[in-house]
Amino acid sequence: EAQRYTAFIDGVKAKAACCEAPFSQLRVLDLPDHHGFGYAVKRALDEVDTEYVLVVQHDQEFIASFDLSAVLGTMSLHKDRVKYVGFCSVSTLNYDHMVQSKFGVQVSRTLEFGVPLMPLIFFYDKPHICNTEHYRNAVFGPDSLVHRGEFIEETLGTAQRDDIMQHGMDAHAKYGTYQLDER
Numbered sequence: 001e002a003q004r005y006t007a008f009i010d011g012v013k014a015k016a017a018c019c020e021a022p023f024s025q026l027r028v029l030d031l032p033d034h035h036g037f038g039y040a041v042k043r044a045l046d047e048v049d050t051e052y053v054l055v056v057q058h059d060q061e062f063i064a065s066f067d068l069s070a071v072l073g074t075m076s077l078h079k080d081r082v083k084y085v086g087f088c089s090v091s092t093l094n095y096d097h098m099v100q101s102k103f104g105v106q107v108s109r110t111l112e113f114g115v116p117l118m119p120l121i122f123f124y125d126k127p128h129i130c131n132t133e134h135y136r137n138a139v140f141g142p143d144s145l146v147h148r149g150e151f152i153e154e155t156l157g158t159a160q161r162d163d164i165m166q167h168g169m170d171a172h173a174k175y176g177t178y179q180l181d182e183r
Helices: 002-017 036-045 068-077 095-103 132-139 152-167 169-174
Strands: 052-055 084-086 117-119 128-131 177-180
Touching: 036 052, 036 132, 036 152, 052 132, 068 084, 068 128, 128 132, 152 169
Parallel strands: 084 177
Antiparallel strands: 052 128, 084 128, 117 177
């Protein structure tokens, strides 16, 4: 298993070195030891000087195309309210129904921000775009729940869901997590 992963990383490095699209501006950070997903993202943020960051785990993929400019435009216009936009996966295609049946929380798709978004009660590690400062200050700030070796969704995600379940959707505002919902 470790050899396959090393071969995968070597392949990504080779594509990045050859400047093949879409890897032309990709930089591979080869961390010397195990950081866990959360701290790998935290370490990568040291290299980021953009307002937003696209996070995609090595074993995740996009299941549909999307309008990146529209998503970034929405995030720029609504910085205080839309801090994270996740992308549908097979398990979140009918997120509103899943959340209602599993947790008894009602969420609904909104067009108020210019693109169709569904409020998320949970911070997913799935592919997403996040405001870089939100990552630095809220996700990994001084009171961060994320520790080395952990996933963000297992710590912050669980705390966010518990907070919203206890206090209702009014608590969602501080998290600003949405999923692009173009169904």
